[in-house]
Amino acid sequence: MVNKKNRKKFISATKLSKSPPISPNSKDDASQYDERRAHHNALERKRRDHIKDSFVSLRKSVPSLSRDKVSRAQVLIHATSYIKYLTKKINANKRESDILELENRETYQKVKKMECRLNRLDMSDGDNSDDGIFGIDNLLQEFNVKFE
Known part of the structure; x- marks a missing residue:
């Protein structure tokens, strides 16, 4: 017995395309077949050109590959390692930024104090006035600032 789930799988697996393939049996069929093949070939060529252009763009985006002629697999390998490098660099910069932001807040609080x-x-x-000067000197020493 075929349940609904299996029936859907079977139907989708055996479903024919919306327009069945045409075999050139007559002159009109051959003409229509040639038109469909030409259209399909044009679409496929456009798809391949888009992929090719995308690989060229990706290759130019990776500094170590910008002038080299390498395979698509090498472009993907180098792009992946470059993305990993940039991710690490971004994370390191974020940590440094967080540290500097904390130091900035601490310095701001010291200045306010x-x-x-x-x-x-x-x-x-x-x-x-002498007490005031000595008080300021003590305050500056506490803040680790030296004026000479």
Whole structure:
């Protein structure tokens, strides 16, 4: 017994194309057959040209292959390794960017903290300027900044 699932598989496997092949039995059939073959050949040539152009474009995109004449298999191999290299480079740059962003935030927080302390020093004792200078020096040393 054939269930629905198997019947669908059988029908799709045995289904004929929408337009059955024409064998040239008469002059009209031969003409129609030649037209269909010419159309099919043109489509196939267009498809092959597109694939060829795509391989040329891919070869030009891979720096190590831009001037070499290599097989399509070699283009794919080199393109794959170049993509892997670029992926690693992107990931390394992302990690470095994250580290720099963190350092930038930490530096920004230190600057804000220094500004607050400097404002407190300015307000604490306006008459005693020596304390203010020493306070700033201590603050800058804490921030690892040296002025000479």
